[in-house]
Amino acid sequence: MMNKSFNLVMGTTLLVMAMGSAYAADKNVQIKAKVVGTCDFVDANDVVIDFGTLTPGGGDQTKSASTSFWCSNGVDYTVSLDNGLTPDGGGKRQMLLSGGTATDVIGYTLTPDKTSGTATGQSTPISLTLDAGVKGTDYQDAKIGDYNDTVILTVDLAP
């Protein structure tokens, strides 16, 4: 009995000592993210294209203005413009006389210098120039006053 008891205790002690201090625990930590495509303008300011003073008989006039946007690295983008607030029946953009009726308009054209492309990230803004034009014939009979229109410019991920 005495020897058995002693051996059991000694055996347990040796077992514990043999296992030492290797009782650390490991676990995997997964870190994940998904970067998605986006586009945004560099600033929130409106783009203003002002023909200034139009004098009937002054002929065709053009004006342009620029803005910048960026899209996620590697995505394709598209640039689009709507037809403004007061287009004619054929979708042609027109400026409306302030305080005037629906027929007091001056037609104009508006064209972006690029309509699609591939972006390389926020650090590489893309410059976009909008060219606007009015024909002399579009304002030769226009009433005097202030004309304006608002067009929405959209930069989006290509489908």
Place this chain on the structure above:
Amino acid sequence: MRIWLCLALLLVGPARADTRGMPVTASVPGSCKFSNADDVVLDFGTLVPGQGVRQVSQPVAFTCSTGTQYTVTMDLGRYPDGQQRRMRGDSGGYIPYALSAAPTSGSGQGELTPISLVLTASVEAAAYVDSPIGSYNDNVVLTVSP
């Protein structure tokens, strides 16, 4: 006969007490273990370039033997740049991130008292503004040592 028997018992008694009291104490090692075997997942979800700093946290529970001083360590993951941990994207790009654990050391209170460890990962705004779109990941080994 009765007298001899008593003497024998007296002799045996102290001897057994000695052998039982001899070993143990000093060499009982502390141990630590996690409360489950699941990976800890720190998912930033959708990163939209331009959205700014992002941070995610996850708790993980472990136990250590009562009185055991533990330390928490993490390796640098699979794609470190020096000491900077990074996620790797399926397009080959990298996004650096920070990873921390709290607490990083302490004293165990036994298997019935789990210790909650909070892991926090964060990415700076500048870390992903120009990152190619796609999925990014890394794997870090978290170790709790007595």
